[in-house]
Structure formats: structure tokens, C-alpha cells
Amino acid sequence: MNEKNIIQLSCPMPGFDFDVINLGHGSGGVLTHKLLNSGVFDVLKNDLLNTKHDGAVFELNGKLAFSTDSYVVNPVFFPGGNIGELAVNGTVNDLAMCGAMAKYLSLAFILEEGLPIEEFWQILNSIKKSADKAGVQVVTGDTKVVEKGKGDKIFINTSGIGIMHEKAAIGFSSIEEDDLIIISGNIAAHGIAIMSKRQGLEFETDILSDTCNLNFTIKKLLDRFGTLIHFLRDATRGGVASVLNEVAKDGGFGVEIRQKEIPVTEQVNGACEMLGLDPLYVANEGVFICIVNASVADAVVEILHQDGNGINAAIIGNITTGHKGQVVLQSNIGGRRVVNMLPGEQLPRIC
Amino acid sequence: MKYLHEYRDAAVADKYLAELKHVVTRPWTIMEVCGGQTHSLVKNGILSLLPDKINMVHGPGCPVCVTPLHLIDKAVYLAEEKNVILCSYGDMVRVPGSKKSLLEAKAAGADVRILYSPLEAVKLAKENPDKEVVFFAVGFETTAPANALSVLHACREAVMNYSILTSHVLVPPAIEAIVNDKANVVQGFLAAGHVCTIMGMDEYYPIVEKYKLPIVVTGFEPVDLLQGILMVVKQLERGEYKLENQYSRVVRPEGNPEARQVIEDIFEIADREWRGIGNIPLSGYEVNNNYAAYDANRKFAIDLTKAGESKECIAGEILRGIKKPGQCPQFGKKCTPLNPLGAPMVSSEGACAAYYHFSKMEELV
Numbered sequence: 001m002n003e004k005n006i007i008q009l010s011c012p013m014p015g016f017d018f019d020v021i022n023l024g025h026g027s028g029g030v031l032t033h034k035l036l037n038s039g040v041f042d043v044l045k046n047d048l049l050n051t052k053h054d055g056a057v058f059e060l061n062g063k064l065a066f067s068t069d070s071y072v073v074n075p076v077f078f079p080g081g082n083i084g085e086l087a088v089n090g091t092v093n094d095l096a097m098c099g100a101m102a103k104y105l106s107l108a109f110i111l112e113e114g115l116p117i118e119e120f121w122q123i124l125n126s127i128k129k130s131a132d133k134a135g136v137q138v139v140t141g142d143t144k145v146v147e148k149g150k151g152d153k154i155f156i157n158t159s160g161i162g163i164m165h166e167k168a169a170i171g172f173s174s175i176e177e178d179d180l181i182i183i184s185g186n187i188a189a190h191g192i193a194i195m196s197k198r199q200g201l202e203f204e205t206d207i208l209s210d211t212c213n214l215n216f217t218i219k220k221l222l223d224r225f226g227t228l229i230h231f232l233r234d235a236t237r238g239g240v241a242s243v244l245n246e247v248a249k250d251g252g253f254g255v256e257i258r259q260k261e262i263p264v265t266e267q268v269n270g271a272c273e274m275l276g277l278d279p280l281y282v283a284n285e286g287v288f289i290c291i292v293n294a295s296v297a298d299a300v301v302e303i304l305h306q307d308g309n310g311i312n313a314a315i316i317g318n319i320t321t322g323h324k325g326q327v328v329l330q331s332n333i334g335g336r337r338v339v340n341m342l343p344g345e346q347l348p349r350i351c
Numbered sequence: 352m353k354y355l356h357e358y359r360d361a362a363v364a365d366k367y368l369a370e371l372k373h374v375v376t377r378p379w380t381i382m383e384v385c386g387g388q389t390h391s392l393v394k395n396g397i398l399s400l401l402p403d404k405i406n407m408v409h410g411p412g413c414p415v416c417v418t419p420l421h422l423i424d425k426a427v428y429l430a431e432e433k434n435v436i437l438c439s440y441g442d443m444v445r446v447p448g449s450k451k452s453l454l455e456a457k458a459a460g461a462d463v464r465i466l467y468s469p470l471e472a473v474k475l476a477k478e479n480p481d482k483e484v485v486f487f488a489v490g491f492e493t494t495a496p497a498n499a500l501s502v503l504h505a506c507r508e509a510v511m512n513y514s515i516l517t518s519h520v521l522v523p524p525a526i527e528a529i530v531n532d533k534a535n536v537v538q539g540f541l542a543a544g545h546v547c548t549i550m551g552m553d554e555y556y557p558i559v560e561k562y563k564l565p566i567v568v569t570g571f572e573p574v575d576l577l578q579g580i581l582m583v584v585k586q587l588e589r590g591e592y593k594l595e596n597q598y599s600r601v602v603r604p605e606g607n608p609e610a611r612q613v614i615e616d617i618f619e620i621a622d623r624e625w626r627g628i629g630n631i632p633l634s635g636y637e638v639n640n641n642y643a644a645y646d647a648n649r650k651f652a653i654d655l656t657k658a659g660e661s662k663e664c665i666a667g668e669i670l671r672g673i674k675k676p677g678q679c680p681q682f683g684k685k686c687t688p689l690n691p692l693g694a695p696m697v698s699s700e701g702a703c704a705a706y707y708h709f710s711k712m713e714e715l716v
Binding site: 278331 | 355359360361364365393394395396397398399400441467573574687688689699707708709710
């Protein structure tokens with residue numbers, strides 16, 4: 001899909017004879033058909049979707065991966081993106097972290113009565129744009145509408161099917177002692193971008209969400225390093241700390257990281273300081289952790305540096321057989337402390 | 352980030368650590384008063400770097416931890432029963448009341464909002480004229496000016512559906528209560544830098560003189576804390592006691608006169624109950640009579656039965672520096688951040704939470 005097509009697709013909105021979503025749009029009747037035929041199908045069109053059948057029918061060969069995720073972000077529009085991009089990139093990335101290239105997505109909307117049609121249109125176009133960028137097609141879907149107050153503007157679920165990379169052997173059981181831990185980029189931007197727009201917390205910043213599709217980046221790594229890539233996980237909810245704790249607990253190893261190697265921008269760090277948040281726990285949407293055989297770690301970082309999604313990649317630590325089940329961080333001043341799982345949501349502190 | 356990197360510099364930290372090791376000849380017990388300092392000590396792994404002879408004990412400076420149970424119950428009651436939009440700083444909402452926390456009340460349908468600034472609450476009151484908006488104004492002297500300012504703003508703009516539920520506490524009376532405690536072990540204090548930013552240093556001179564204890568006003572970054580500890584240890588080793596200011600880049604001797612004026616305009620000093628510690632005379636702020644209309648305690652005069660604290664929680668001893676979190680039999684077992692028996696396990700400034708989040712279980716005691 002070239003740039004020209006993308007631009008054409010994100011405009012203009014068809015002449016809907018309604019301004020906001022109402023319960024009728026989920027009834028299956030005339031309003032549903034209007035919304036789908038002059039909206040959704042037009043934007044997302046492809047051979048499989050165009051059949052307008054109850055489900056998509058297709059053939060796929062080889063080993064497959066299947067993943068699903070629901071998106072409930074508030075606010076739905078945030079600096080650097082919107083819920084539509086998250087819904088595509090999130091599922092594409094989940095598949096990529098399994099070692100699979102996303103091929104087809106399902107797309108289900110739960111819309112809240114009163115959602116301005118213009119916002120829905122923008123989100124829909126973002127979905128199309130992101131899907132094209134990631135090389136994935138939306139082939140089946142669903143739209144439901146709930147009463148005002150029963151939702152939060154729009155919830156989206158996407159499920160995806162992807163074809164496994166033939167050299168992929170990614171999982172906790174592949175992790176070995178002395179493996180090195182690589183992070184693909186600056187952390188905590190997404191969570192801070194969202195928080196900067198939340199009611200009661202608004203602050204001036206130009207921090208943008210890092211949402212992006214990582215499938216082509218992962219493909220490059222698997223093409224070149226194959227089974228020497230032992231583990232991949234995108235550091236979304238719960239941030240880097242949660243992924244590393246999963247590695248320590250489910251992988252049965254100890255994890256060592258060095259604070260001074262963890263890439264985080266001054267601006268994000270400043271916002272975290274102000275809000276009393278630890279960037280290690282803040283959500284990312286375009287950053288992944290990659291655990292690799294030590295012999296290829298430098299080469300992996302070099303490849304990432306050449307990729308648009310890994311310019312700030314860095315080796316942040318290693319896997320050890322000591323302190324099993326725990327993540328230990330060496331602080332900037334040389335002290336050591338445990339990085340635990342987050343209990344509940346991180347909340348801004350008092351002072 | 353200017354004034355941050357310099358105070359997180361490993362080489363400078365090493366220099367202070369080396370000097371500390373050189374200077375210290377005897378065991379000393381030092382209390383950092385502020386929960387923010389506790390958090391930084393543990394988070395930066397400083398406790399693991401200090402010479403064994405230096406024993407840091409953690410003070411009562413966690414506003415959320417010392418907010419009395421019955422006030423949390425009152426906040427929950429207002430949110431659930433009185434058509435009130437209850438606004439709070441984030442830390443506060445997870446602290447357990449006798450029946451539930453504000454977060455649990457929110458989950459059950461009460462209108463509880465987490466705000467970063469009390470001025471946002473005044474805005475909410477203007478936007479919701481048919482509702483009462485109450486801000487849960489907890490904190491030490493640090494948050495008092497902002498909370499007072501919200502009352503001034505509301506008054507100036509004639510917003511009558513706004514009030515604050517105060518639980519404001521003061522550092523100097525707390526230091527005196529700790530020193531006067533029969534079980535006291537503290538020989539020197541790191542005073543809370545941010546509190547002194549507002550209040551200045553004057554109120555600490557009499558304490559230093561009366562109890563012959565070193566007090567060093569200290570910041571929050573690793574280098575601040577190491578330098579502050581070094582300054583206290585040097586005094587102790589020499590047998591001196593004086594008030595010093597490590598945090599001079601922020602703290603002026605006179606504090607912030609404008610902020611103090613706002614506090615004086617709105618509040619008056621009153622007796623206060625500290626959760627886990629008990630009543631301390633003249634240790635807090637209440638809204639004064641001139642602004643009684645903005646005092647949620649008077650606006651919603653209800654008398655909830657005072658509930659008892661968990662008998663298993665030793666928060667009182669933790670907050671007075673008599674025990675450390677690892678010495679509590681329930682720590683990490685029955686009491687965790689997800690199922691806290693007491694407030695110090697909840698707040699990001701609580702000593703128990705800091706130990707739980709950042710320490711290895713075997714290194715706790």
C-alpha cells in the first residue's frame with residue numbers, strides 16, 4: 001500500500017444521516033447496514049471481507065499462531081495515536097512476539113451510544129492505515145452498541161492469525177543462563193502520553209505514544225538469528241518490570257538489569273518524577289524485550305539500531321541462575337534492589 | 352535534567368560512601384523523617400551500600416500512613432451516602448478504612464476521583480453545581496499551601512459546593528513525640544527537605560537545643576541522602592548537635608513566605624490524631640473559623656463509630672522507628688500491598704511498601 005492510497009482512505013467521511021451512534025446501529029437492522037455498508041466495509045474492503053459472510057473462509061499453510069486482545073483505553077484519542085491503531089498493532093505485535101507474522105485479523109466493536117460518528121470514522125481509518133502498514137487484513141468483524149453509560153465511547157477486540165516464522169523457537173523454555181536482555185527502545189512513552197490527557201492529571205507535554213507494528217522488525221531478527229533469539233515479549237501493560245518478572249518467575253531464572261542502561265528520554269523521566277511513577281512499570285506499545293544468546297547480542301542491537309523501531313535499543317542486563325524468580329536492579333549509584341511485580345495500578349503520589 | 356543528574360552521580364555517591372566508612376567508628380541510629388526519603392533509600396539500594404554501623408530507621412513522614420482510620424471511613428461514607436464527588440490524591444485511595452478503601456467504594460459505584468491538584472477539584476465543583484465536591488486534603492506542611500489555595504480559590508469564585516476534609520499533620524511535633532517515646536532509639540534526624548522548603552528551618556532550632564540531637568535538613572536524591580547521613584554522622588562522632596541544611600539548593604532558612612501566608616490564612620494549628628501513633632497535641636492543621644463553610648468536617652457533621660485498628664499491624668512501631676518492616680510477623684505473609692493490614696503497606700511512601708517492592712525477602716530484617 002503506497003502513501004497516496006493511505007491518504008485517500010483516511011478521507012472524506014461519507015454523508016451519514018446521523019451524527020452519533022445510537023442503539024439502532026447495533027440492532028442488525030437498517031441502521032446497522034447503513035453503518036457497515038457505507039462505512040466499515042468500504043474502508044476495510046478486501047476479498048475475504050467483501051463476501052459479507054458470517055465468517056472468513058481461507059486456507060493457510062504451515063504452523064500458525066493465534067492471539068486475541070481487547071482495547072479499552074481512555075482517552076480513545078491520545079498524543080501519537082488512537083484506540084484504532086492500538087487495536088491493530090497490539091494484536092499484530094502479540095503474534096510477532098510468538099514468532100509469527102500476522103496475516104488476518106478479526107475486529108469487534110462495542111460502541112457506546114452517543115459516540116460521535118466522526119470519531120468512529122477517524123478510528124476506523126486509523127485501523128485501516130495500521131493494518132496496511134503491518135501487512136494484515138481485517139477479514140471478519142462485529143459491531144454492538146451499548147446504552148450510554150454502559151461503555152466508555154468505544155471498546156475494540158481484535159483477534160489475529162499469523163504464520164509462524166520457520167526459524168522461531170521462542171518461549172520461556174528457550175531461555176538459558178548468561179543470555180543477554182535487550183530492550184528495543186525508549187520506555188514508558190505510551191503510558192505517559194495517555195496520562196498527560198487524563199482528567200485531573202492534564203499536563204503540557206509533547207510526549208507521543210510509541211504505538212507501532214513490530215512484526216517486520218521481529219522478522220528481520222528471526223531471519224538473521226533464528227533460534228538464537230530465545231524470548232520475545234512486548235512490554236505493554238505493567239511495563240518492562242512486569243515482563244522481566246514473568247521471565248524470572250515462569251522461566252525459573254534470576255534476572256539482572258542495570259538502571260543506567262535502560263533507555264528513557266529526559267522528558268518521560270521528568271514526567272514520571274513529577275507524577276511519582278516508576279518508568280519500569282509504565283506501559284509501552286512499541287517496545288519489546290528480547291532475550292538472546294550472548295554471542296549475537298551486539299549484532300541484534302546493531303540490526304535494531306538500523307530499524308526504525310529500534311533506534312534506541314540497548315543491552316540492559318542478563319539471565320543468571322542466582323536469585324531465581326527475582327529481578328534485581330543495579331541502581332545508578334551501584335546499589336542493588338529487587339524489582340517486583342506491580343500490585344494493582346500505579347497511582348500518582350501525594351508529594 | 353538539571354539538579355537531578357548531579358545528585359544521582361555514581362562517582363559522587365562513591366565519594367560520600369568512602370568518607371562515611373572513614374568517619375564512622377561507632378554504631379549510630381538515624382531516622383529519615385520523610386517517606387519520600389525512605390522510598391529513595393530503598394529504591395536506590397542505598398541501605399545495601401551503607402556501613403554496617405549505620406542503622407537507618409524510618410520515620411512517620413508518610414501522610415497517607417498517619418491519616419486516621421475514622422477519616423478514611425468518613426471519606427468513604429461521604430462518597431457512598433452523601434451524593435459527594437470525593438476527590439483524592441492517588442496514594443490515598445487504596446488505604447484500607449475499617450470496612451473498605453476509597454478504591455473499593457469507587458468499584459462499588461461511588462464517585463471517587465483521583466486528582467493531582469486540589470485546584471482541579473474546585474473546577475469539578477464549578478462544573479457540577481448540583482453535587483458537593485470534597486477534596487481529601489491529607490499531607491504534611493508540603494501539601495498544605497496547595498490545599499489552602501483551593502479553599503481561597505473556591506471562596507474567591509463563590510463556589511459553595513466545595514469543601515476539604517483535612518488530615519494535615521506537622522513534622523516538628525512528630526519529631527518531639529518520637530524523641531519523648533520511652534522506646535526511642537533515634538540519635539539523629541534527616542529532616543524532610545520538602546517540608547522545610549515551605550516552612551523554613553526556624554522551628555527545628557529549639558528541638559536541636561532541647562534534645563541535643565543533630566538534625567540535617569535533607570533532600571531526596573541518592574547523593575542528597577548520603578551527604579545528609581554523612582553530616583549527621585560527623586556531628587554524632589564529634590559529640591555535636593546542630594541544625595544543618597544539606598538541601599540548601601531548595602530550602603531557604605525562612606522557607607516560602609507566600610506559601611506560609613496562605614496556610615496561615617486558611618488553617619489554624621490543632622491537636623491531631625496520627626494513625627498508629629495516637630494523639631499529638633498541636634500537631635496538625637484544621638480549617639479556621641473564617642473558612643468554616645469550606646470545612647467538610649463541619650459541613651457534613653456526622654459521628655461515625657470509631658473502628659479499631661488491626662491488632663496484627665505494628666504500624667505504630669514502624670512509624671516511630673522502633674521496628675522495621677521485616678520485624679513484623681505479618682510482613683509479606685498476611686500483609687501485602689494487595690491485602691494490606693495497615694497503611695504503611697499501601698502508600699508509595701510507606702516503609703512497608705518500600706521494603707516489599709524493592710527488597711529481597713532475606714535482606715529485610
